[in-house]
Amino acid sequence: MSDEPSLKDSYLLRPDPTDSRLSTTVSGIDQNGRPVDTQVVTEKALTLYLNSQEVVTMMTIGDHPDLLAVGYLKNQNMLRADDVITGIDYDDDLEVVVVRTERETNYEEKLKKKVRTSGCAQGTVFGDVMESFDEIRLTSDARLKTSWLYKLTKTINTTPSLYLEAGAIHGCVLCQEDKALVYMEDVGRHNAVDKIAGWMTLNNVPAHDKIFYTTGRLTSEMVIKTVMMGIPILVSRSGFTAWGVDLARRAGLTLIGRARGKRFIALSGEDRIDFDMEPSSAEDEPDKVRRKGSLAAE
Known part of the structure; x- marks a missing residue:
């Protein structure tokens, strides 16, 4: 009997590839000129406000706008640890999400110091984030057993997702030991990270004992966001950039x-x-995941 269902029991939140809002069927032709229908992910604009100030417009698949908004603000140092969020308002028609806090905020000067990153779908990092980056001290007590890593990659790679169904999307997973807890997807890897950061913030989830997994490249932005979240271990099925290392x-x-x-x-x-655990005891990737990885992960 397959143990696949038990591998997914640990998820607290994971993708729903059957959600009709997140993908659509488009007709075209294949390499032989024959008609073909294929699934493509949706992409929509979402403008984020912090109180009365417009912060950024992001391109996203549109799920979990509240988590994306809070995580983005947290990872950009616009939400402090002691901030009290009094409300999160989302208007689907206007494509706007507003995060409200007890503290009055004004980031006019900060918003002028915006740096475009290598992340797809217009990733950005603000200049003063690096000042906080250098002050963070990640715990030295965290461990990663190779048996956990092999089990996690199997769990994640066999979880139904938009990545497997449609491609053109990135996935990020928050893990603890050999359990995958929260799986988020988006057209930009930075958005998927921010959704998880938002979930952790709103649920007061500690970071020191977590592992972060991504299907995308290990760029400087991915490293910065993971460190800003306080997570000590970052894993990817993809490759590295020199600055990220x-x-x-x-x-x-x-x-x-x-x-x-x-x-x-x-x-x-x-x-x-x-x-x-000896590598010889681990399983190879399923063919479908291997094919998707060669086309989409980079």
Whole structure:
């Protein structure tokens, strides 16, 4: 009997690829000129306000706007740890989400120091984020057993998702030991990260014992956001950028890439890894995941 259902029991929140709002069927032709129908993900604008100030307009698939908004503000240092959120208002017709806080906020100067990143769908990081980045100290007590890593990759790669159904999307998963807890997807990997950051913020979830998994590249933005969230371990099925590696080493982040089936490469924070399982005992990736990875993960 397959153990696949039990592998997914740990999820608190995960993708719903059957949600008709998130993808649509489009007709075209294939390489042989024959008619074909294929699933494509939706993409819509979402303008974020913090109290009365417009902050940014993001391109997103449109699910969980509340989590995306809170996570974005948290990761950009616009929400402080002691801030009290008094309301989150979303208007689907206007494509606007407003986060309201007890504290009066004004980030006019901060918004002028915007840096466009390599993240797809217009990722941005504000200049003063790096000042906080250098002050963060990730816990040295966190561990990653290779048996956890192999089980997590199997769980995530066999979870029904838009990534597997339609491609052109990135997934991020919050994990604890060998359990996948929250799985978010979006057209931009930074949006998927921010949704998880928002979920953690609104549910007061600690970060020191968590593992973060992404289907996308390990860029500087991915490293910055993971460190800003206080998560000590970042794993990807994809590759690295040089600046991403440099920042991970600077912050003491465990950085693992090209985690596919039995294989992975660690380029930072290797001392957190416990090699408790032989790679030969792990399973290779399913063919469908391998094909999607070669086309979409990079």
